[in-house]
Amino acid sequence: MANILLTGASRGIGAAALHALTAAGHHVIGQSTAGGDGLIAADFAQPHAADALWAAARDRAGGRIDVLVNNAGVFEGADLADAAAFDTAWTRSLAINLQSAADLCRHAVLHFQATGPGRIINIASRAGHRGDSPAHWHYAAAKGGMLALTKTIARGYARDGILAFAITPGFTMTGMAEDYLASRGGDKLLADIPLGKVADPEEVAEAIRWLASEAPASLTGATLDINGASYVR
Ligand SMILES: NC(=O)c1ccc[n+]([C@@H]2O[C@H](COP(=O)([O-])OP(=O)(O)OC[C@H]3O[C@@H](n4cnc5c(N)ncnc54)[C@H](OP(=O)(O)O)[C@@H]3O)[C@@H](O)[C@H]2O)c1
Secondary structure, eight states: OOEEEESSOSSHHHHHHHHHHHHTTOEEEEEESSOBTTBEEOOTTSTTHHHHHHHHHHHHTTTOOOEEEEOOOOOOOOOTTOHHHHHHHHHHHIIIIIIHHHHHHHHHHHHHHHHOOEEEEEEOOTHHHHOOOTTOHHHHHHHHHHHHHHHHHHHHHGGGTEEEEEEEEOSBOOSOHHHHHHHTTTTHHHHTOTTSSOBOHHHHHHHHHHHHHTSOGGGTTOEEEESTTSSOO
């Protein structure tokens, strides 16, 4: 059984991961923006929120965290023609999608170096490889940054027993189907997916569960694509 800090545990992929990891016998310390339902509150748009989360999670875990899963994220569009909105979107996206994950990785690496081996799983996106829509430059850039961050940690700390993995989901049905499809371009998106369906959160959760405990150490530095072959590298 591992003590696992999982961000973005309230809904979508995070809620599915919370369920899968708990069912596998792990002790999951979850986070959401507002907290509640046993989750720790942390708004990653606020400076140092990740630092406070790490401290609270470590206490709740009895002093030892074994696995960090950076899953929380936002996908908010920005109008190129609106300079203020563009600026705000970049600031929010980088703070929530990248900086908070980096801050938690920093704590995790120092913690694992002091207390023993550990694993980091960063939920990036297909967008980090392929880019995203014209309204989401910031999102693709943040997710690409997350991939580079993961590889850097894997290469830098493998000798300390610290393993780092990334997952790059494509479209994953995390809301009501109609709302979700509408927010991602409607039915046309299915034509771009050879499997003919968007991923289920449970499929991504299963990859998180496997990476958290069973994946062999030599896999460190790898990125798992979960996108129905819509982007094959
Ligand atoms: N769904 C997809 O199609 C897709 C595709 C590729 C990658 N991903 C990535 O997969 C991860 C999970 O996505 P999802 O679709 O499951 O997301 P989701 O259903 O929108 O849930 C997002 C999670 O992040 C938390 N969160 C949002 N804003 C936050 C903030 N300011 N501070 C702290 N936590 C915050 C939310 O907490 P609250 O409930 O409290 O707001 C929630 O738990 C994200 O990193 C996303 O970029 C998703």
